[in-house]
Amino acid sequence: MGTLPETKIDYSVHPRVNSTDPIPPRPRPSTPAHVISSDAEAIEIAERLAAKFREGAALHDREGLLPLAELDEYSQSGLWSINVPKAYGGPDVSYATLAKMIEIIAAADPAIAQITQNHLAIVGTVELDGTEEQKKLFFGWALQGLRYGNAFSEGKSKNVAVFETKVRFEGDDAIVDGEKFYTTGALLSHVVPIVAVSEEGHGYLVFAERDTPGLTVTNNWSSFGQRTTASGSVKLEGVRVPKVRAVKIESFDRPTIGGPVSQIIQSAIDLGIARSAIEDTITFIKTRSRPWIDSGKETAGEDLFTIAAIGDLEIRLHAAEALLEIAGRAIDKARADQTLENVSEATIKTGESKVLTTEIAILATNKLFELAGTRSTLAEHGLDRHWRNARVHTLHDPVRWKFYHVGNYYLNGIHPPRHAWN
Template identity: 90%
Template sequence: MGTLPETKIDYSVHPRVNSTDPIPPRPRPSEPAHVIRSDAEAIEIAERLAERFKLGAALRDREGLLPIAELDEYSQSGLWSINVPKAYGGPEVSYATLAKVISIIAAADPAIAQITQNHLAIVATVDLDGTEEQKQLFFGWALAGLRYGNAFSELKSKNVATFETKVRFEGDDVIVSGEKFYTTGALLSHFVPIVGVDETGQGHLVFAERDAPGLTVTNNWSSFGQRTTASGSVKIDEVRLPRVRALTVTSFDHPTVGGPVSQIIQSAIDAGIARGTIEDTIAFIKTYSRPWIDSGKETAGEDLFTIAAVGDLKIRLHAAEALLEIAGRAIDAARANTTLETVSEATIKTGESKVLTTEIAILAANKLFELAGTRSTLAEHNLDRHWRNARVHTLHDPVRWKFFHVGNYYLNGVHPPRHAWN
């Protein structure tokens, strides 16, 4: 943590988000990605990568630099295939471990962590809904180091679960047309899985190459937070692909862990944002902040109220992280024994974790400036990125509804709804 380096940036090498910089599809890796063999190895690799990703996080945010080199290293590390089942050559780590990995990366750079979210959720969907042929194909791509972006949400639809993108089948082909927004990871991916519906309303996930004819990815993400996720838009104009690329999604028609898996990754990102923010708060207080005049102390770190506030932040963070692990274990249990009861338990525990991680992420970002003082707002430090990232990312799935579903479950025995946002 400290002031941003005055670095001369070559934008031809480091393209920017929401710009006209040419960003061609990413080449496929020249060698297969590493395959992780244990939960402990996954965490060790995440910690090692996080140390490097943290170094340029503030600069990338300030300049809007897309993390291209970082993503290549990240996906080649094996962390993008950690939930591929063992039966298909993957690590199949615990979802508690997966959440820990994402929170470690998010503490260093939450934008990089968010780009992973849809890829891992797609891998889980393949496990739940794919045919044997599709599992061999899509898991194989993930293990090889190929990245999945997404083309899920639509900007003009009635709600997040309403899709106007159309899928139709002609012989051995599938054809897709529509428009998407919030397409995190698509710009820098190798494949863009597209959500669309057929004439009966059945949903499908169709895997298109990033450079497929008719597929246009636009670098137009302009949010004030999570800036370098490149979550822009995708236009799909009669994209024709082999029929095997169309995965029929039925995992929300009956109890599965599809929703909790998607949600625990979001919760882990918020936990990471909170941890990274608190670490920078402590570092700033120790390095730059002055003690308040009424404290009678020589340093800001000796201020009694500051000490108590940091203690409160740490306690809340640890509670959120503990519940995140509990949620991961509940997902593991529901995968091993899938029933309405176990899936509901995993969904509720994940919802509880989402409440706590959301609250601590926003609280920590607010407290940073209160405790660190006015000089922490100077542009040279770019600490406002923590608040911007927390505020934007926690909007994904409103916690006001988590409170409702949790309360309705415990009070009235009502099972929570099944969809990707719960």
């Protein structure tokens, strides 16, 4: 944490979010991405990258700079293929490790971490629903270093599970028409997987390359938090791809880990935001805050109430961290044996994790200013990004329903619903 530098920025090299300037599709990587060999290596690489990403996070947020170079290095590092099965050349790490990796990246820059979310969830969907031909194709693309964006949610539909986007099949082609919003990752991706519904009512995940004719990504994300995710909109007008690239989604018709995998990544992002906020709070108190007049202390760090508040934050953070790992291990167990009981346990544990990570993210980013004092709100420090990021990202899948599903499971033995938002 430090004062934001006064920097002259070349916006032709560093494009901005919500800009009218066109951003062309990213070139495919010239060499295959690194393949990670172990869980330990995944964590080591995440920590190394996080140290780099942290340096520019506040400036990127303030100026709305899209993380082009960072994403290229990130996706080439091998971390974007860590859940590709070993049978297809991937490292196949534990989902507890995957969640820890996301937390580490999110503590440095949660927008960069969120851009990864849909890609990893899509890799998981391919494992659950893809044909053998599709698995070889899409796992192979991920191992090459191609980034998957998304065109899932729709801003005008009745709820998040209602899709107006349609897919029809003509010979060997799949053709998609519709509009999408909250398309995190699409702008800076190589491939945009699209959720669409056939005339028969079946859901499909249709993989279209970013430069496919008829696919238009608009850089119009205007949220006050998670600004540089570029989670704007996608328009689909007669987008035509080979039929083999349309994966029929059936993983929510049976017990699978599809929902928990999506949710644990969201939980890890919130935990990373909380961790970073607490670290910046402690640093600010030690280096810039003044003691309150009634404390009788020489430094802000000696204030008894401040000490107790930091202790409370750390305890809550560690509890959330522990439950995130428990959820990851439960997903691993369910992945190996996808019974209704195992999948429900993974869903519930992941829901419990999301409750705690949401609560500590909101609490920590509020307490930052209360404990660090008025001067911590000055624009030069850029600390408001923590609260804005937490407030926006924790809106992803409301935790008020997590309490209900968890309670209903333990009290009444009711299995939780199966969908991507649970």
